[in-house]
Amino acid sequence: MPDNYDFLGNAADNWLSYWAKIPGWNISETAALLLGLDPDAKEELNKSEPFFRLRRLMFRARSMGIIQSPDTPKERVEWALSAGLPVPEALKELIYAGSPIIDWKTKAEKYKKLYRSRKQKNSKLEKAFNENAKSRNSLSNLIYIMAVEKYNFKRNYSPAAANICHAATKRGLENFPTPQVVANWLKLAADEVE
Incomplete structure (x- = not known):
């Protein structure tokens, strides 16, 4: 995770809180976020072997009907937890804090x-x-x-x-x-x- 990340959202480049507010994530975005990487940091992603392995796992899960694409951030985090994948605490907190109340x-x-x-x-x-x-x-x-x-x-x-x-x-x-x-x-x- 970048050193300049601010959990309170005060930094101009607080990409994690930005991504937590987006209504849907595709597979590449989810893989990056689960690894604590910025989905927009393409150079960093291209060098990350875990990113490509996690993407492959998620593409397979989608082809088997286990996940949808795109999906809501909350559903993606819950899928990752149920699959035994590590989820950054900051991401979990932001996702669950921003979850809408069900009517x-x-x-x-x-x-x-x-x-x-x-x-x-x-x-x-x-x-x-x-x-x-x-x-x-x-x-x-x-x-x-x-x-x-x-x-x-x-x-x-x-x-x-x-x-x-x-x-x-x-x-x-x-x-x-x-x-x-x-x-x-x-x-x-x-x-x-x-």
Whole structure:
């Protein structure tokens, strides 16, 4: 840490308190700060082997989804502590002293509103699903009746599926399902009707 660092923030070059106030740090900034280095001191960083090793560790943690980039200073310090990395005391003090007070009431109201919105959307989806179920049931009834009356469909064994496919081919319908797929649909229709 530089000799001219002033913990009270009186020095013109108090870079640590400056960085503690920034809302988000990227990986390089975090690595420098955890090592007690000024992220803007590029020459010093380029000579620091621990800086490059710590950056590599953090890039790996980000690629594995353990950390985000950028992240808040508090989250970065807490991650470093949980990973067993040394964190300069001055940095910890500045970060925790400047941590905002969490407004739980506003958060609760936000989540309550989100919950109501989701509940309303779920009820709309259920209604649409039930309406679709009625339509599917009516369609299944029609398919089943036509298959029984026109193609002599029987549940256990029936050439009805092959006959339906043959009729579709005769009419020039392209991309019509295979007899096996038609047979499966007929069985599903029979399950709903019978």
